Amino acid sequence: MTILECFGVTKQYSSVKALDGFSVSLESGRIVGLLGPNGSGKTTLIKLINGLLTPNAGTISICGQTPGPETKALVAYLPDNIYLNTWMSVQQIVDYFSDFYEDFRRELALEMLERLGISPKQKLKTLSKGNKEKVCLILTMSRNAKLYVLDEPIAGVDPAARDYVISTIINNYNPEATVLISTHLISDIEQILDEVIFIHAGKVVLQKTVDAIREENGKSVDELFREVFRW
Amino acid sequence: MVKKLYKHEFMAWLRIMPFFFVIPLVTAGFHRILQLFEADSVVYEIVSGSTILLFIVTLFVCLSAPTVYGIVRFYKNLFTGEGYLSFTLPVKNTTHLWVKTLTNLVFHVAAFLACIASFLVITSGEVLAELWDSGIFLWKMLPAEDCYHVAGFFAEFCVLMLASILFSILLFYSCLCIGQLAKKNRILLSVGVYFAYYVISQICSTVFMIFFSILSTSGALDSVFVFVEEHPYAFTHITFGSSILIYVVMALVLWLVCRFILQKKLNLE
Numbered sequence: 001m002t003i004l005e006c007f008g009v010t011k012q013y014s015s016v017k018a019l020d021g022f023s024v025s026l027e028s029g030r031i032v033g034l035l036g037p038n039g040s041g042k043t044t045l046i047k048l049i050n051g052l053l054t055p056n057a058g059t060i061s062i063c064g065q066t067p068g069p070e071t072k073a074l075v076a077y078l079p080d081n082i083y084l085n086t087w088m089s090v091q092q093i094v095d096y097f098s099d100f101y102e103d104f105r106r107e108l109a110l111e112m113l114e115r116l117g118i119s120p121k122q123k124l125k126t127l128s129k130g131n132k133e134k135v136c137l138i139l140t141m142s143r144n145a146k147l148y149v150l151d152e153p154i155a156g157v158d159p160a161a162r163d164y165v166i167s168t169i170i171n172n173y174n175p176e177a178t179v180l181i182s183t184h185l186i187s188d189i190e191q192i193l194d195e196v197i198f199i200h201a202g203k204v205v206l207q208k209t210v211d212a213i214r215e216e217n218g219k220s221v222d223e224l225f226r227e228v229f230r231w
Numbered sequence: 232m233v234k235k236l237y238k239h240e241f242m243a244w245l246r247i248m249p250f251f252f253v254i255p256l257v258t259a260g261f262h263r264i265l266q267l268f269e270a271d272s273v274v275y276e277i278v279s280g281s282t283i284l285l286f287i288v289t290l291f292v293c294l295s296a297p298t299v300y301g302i303v304r305f306y307k308n309l310f311t312g313e314g315y316l317s318f319t320l321p322v323k324n325t326t327h328l329w330v331k332t333l334t335n336l337v338f339h340v341a342a343f344l345a346c347i348a349s350f351l352v353i354t355s356g357e358v359l360a361e362l363w364d365s366g367i368f369l370w371k372m373l374p375a376e377d378c379y380h381v382a383g384f385f386a387e388f389c390v391l392m393l394a395s396i397l398f399s400i401l402l403f404y405s406c407l408c409i410g411q412l413a414k415k416n417r418i419l420l421s422v423g424v425y426f427a428y429y430v431i432s433q434i435c436s437t438v439f440m441i442f443f444s445i446l447s448t449s450g451a452l453d454s455v456f457v458f459v460e461e462h463p464y465a466f467t468h469i470t471f472g473s474s475i476l477i478y479v480v481m482a483l484v485l486w487l488v489c490r491f492i493l494q495k496k497l498n499l500e
Contacts, residue, residue, distance in 0.1 A: 047499075050319050054495055069232075073321035083315040085308075087246065099235045100320045 001028045003147050003178040004049065009058035011044050011202075018044040020202040021058070026178050028146070031169075031192055033221070034182040036199035037229050042182040043080065045199070046151045049180075050077045063146055073101065076145035080152040082132050084124045090135065091120035097139050108172065109142035130161060137165060141172040148179040154188055162188050186222040196221055198228055232322050233330065240334045243304060248338055251296035255289040255349035262286055262353055286353060293342050293349075301335040302403050306418075310411045314499045324493040328486070332400055339396045380464045387471035394478035401485035402428065408492040 004026040011019040019041045026032055034042050047053040048060055051067035062071040084093060090113060097104045110120065116134060118127070127135065137153060150169070154162045162185075170192055173179050183189055196213070198205040205228060210221055217224055262282040269275065308317055309327060317327060354362060373381060406428070410421025446452050459466045 052315070052318055052497055052499060054497075069321045069323055072319050075319070077315070077319050079312075079315040081312045081315070083312045085243075085313055085316075087243075096239060099239070100232070100322075 002026070003028045003063060004180070005059075005061045006045070006048075007059050007061075009045070009048060009055045009060060011041075011048060011053060012056050017202050019048070019055070022199075022202060022204060023058075024197055024204055024207060026147075026180065026195075028178055029176055030194040031173075031179040031181065033186070033189060033193040033196040034180055034199060035184065035186055035196055035221070035225055036205075037184060040199045041202040042199060043151055044202075046077075046149050046180075046182060049147075049149055050075060073103075074146040076101075076140045076143040076148045078136060078140040078148075078150040078153055080155065082129070082136060084132060084136065086123075086125040088124050089120065090118055090122050090124065090127075093124060093135070093139065094120065097142070101143055103144040105142045105144060109138055112138045112142070112168070112172075130157065133157065134161075134164065134168075137168055141168055144174050144177075146174070146177050148173055148177060150179065150181045152183055153181060154183060154185055159188075166192060186225050187220075190221045193221065198225065200229065232320075233326055236320070236322055236326060236330045237334065240330050243308075244300070244334055244338055247300055248296065248341070251293050252342060252345035255286060255293045255346060256352060258282060258286045258289045259349040259353035263355060286349070290346050290349065293345055297335060297338040297342050298399070298403070301331070301338075301400060302407065305331055305404055306407050309493075310407065310417070310499065314497075318497065318499070324497070325490050328404070328489050328493060332397070332404065332486075335400045336393070336397055339400070340393075343392075377464075380468075384467060384471065387468065387475070391471055391475050391478070394475050394482065398478045398482040398485070401482050401489065405485040405488045408489045411498055412492065412496055 002025055004024070006022055006024045009019050009022040010017065022041070022045060034045070036042050044053065048055055049062065049067065051072060060067055063074055065071050085096075088096070094106060094109050094113075097109070098106045113120065113135070116131070116138075118131060118135065124132065124135070140148065140150070148169075153165050153169070157165065166189065169179065169181075181189060181193070190210070193210050195207070195209045197207045208216075213219065213221055213224055219227070262279070265275075265279055265282060307313055308331075318324060351359060370378070370381075403425070406421045406424040409424045410417045410419075413420045443452075447456075
């Protein structure tokens with residue numbers, strides 16, 4: 001089943017084209033890496049998928065629907081910055097998610113928070129930056145979504161925390177869903193990917209399964225990425 | 232979903248606002264208690280005068296708190312990192328605008344009621360009884376037909392106040408929405424847009440006054456003045472009605488500006 005379909009998507013900021021006729025189709029049950037150098041259009045694409053931006057041209061369809069309130073109920077989004085209301089307690093933000101997302105698994109979220117030693121009574125503003133990021137990840141992965149969109153989930157975190165992020169993704173996503181992970185730290189995430197999309201200057205450079213890259217190119221994804229995007 | 236959005240919006244406001252509603256009541260109560268120990272001394276006069284001054288300050292703070300908090304909440308909740316959560320909730324972007332505007336309006340009314348309550352506290356006893364008697368006396372002096380008009384003026388005044396508050400809320404929101412279109416210095420641009428509005432509105436009102444005075448001295452408005460003299464109540468109703476209409480139309484325009492930007496030009500940090 002096709003979860004996400006982009007056709008000829010163009011997004012322009014004044015004179016700069018962040019996405020230029022971007023077309024891609026993602027099937028369910030796959031973990032897909034959206035890989036590209038800085039400024040290649042990854043975050044713009046993710047914002048378009050989440051309805052935070054509107055395209056200048058082209059169409060985006062999530063489970064057959066254009067981005068809107070209906071698709072927002074199907075997509076679990078982890079932005080690349082912290083989105084928490086700092087005045088809330090951990091319990092309050094869990095209640096907030098529970099109120100708005102029917103697919104939110106409240107018990108799972110509380111269990112993961114407990115494992116991290118984060119008390120529900122703790123105020124979000126008292127958490128360290130690392131713990132805030134983990135809370136954001138837990139809230140996102142506690143949803144039983146159709147499409148998970150994770151924007152740079154391992155950027156700026158230490159190697160131990162990267163392992164935590166990756167294991168949280170692997171252990172908690174809905175297996176029938178698609179996980180789209182944007183990153184440029186490929187070696188850390190390569191082992192969990194089924195498929196990759198290389199994006200450059202707002203265009204798809206390559207879309208292949210990880211197995212096909214290894215078989216046809218005889219290289220790891222990281223090696224191929226370095227080759228494709230060599231200066 | 233909309234109910235849940237209202238629930239969480241009210242929760243956020245209730246975290247802050249009760250404090251601002253209570254302080255004028257407390258200062259009014261304190262001043263009233265102080266009056267029970269009225270003494271002919273300089274110290275009493277200073278303390279009593281200070282509490283009155285404090286009461287006036289708290290009234291001002293209470294009335295301006297919803298505006299200030301409304302601006303902060305709108306900006307933080309929609310245009311900073313929090314916006315990534317707000318705008319990915321399964322609700323329409325315009326629903327956020329509705330919920331924030333109406334919640335802000337409710338708390339403006341609540342602030343006004345808190346000020347009235349604190350006024351009743353500070354005037355409780357003989358002063359309030361005198362005010363009440365005077366009000367009743369004036370009401371009884373009015374002919375029955377005029378009573379309906381006065382009641383009508385009061386109702387129109389209340390609607391006008393609501394319309395003007397709605398307009399001012401949407402004016403601040405639209406300035407913030409326009410400001411966030413910039414890549415940098417978004418708050419500065421919002422302030423600039425507000426001042427631009429203020430300057431333009433001042434120019435428009437000055438031009439209107441000049442135009443009005445020219446027309447009235449030339450005699451072109453004589454028929455209007457005759458109508459005002461012959462039908463003072465009707466003229467007042469028309470003035471209230473047209474003012475309400477102008478505020479509603481301007482609020483609608485600002486709402487459409489906010490709606491367009493939130494739907495089509497969202498530009499999160």
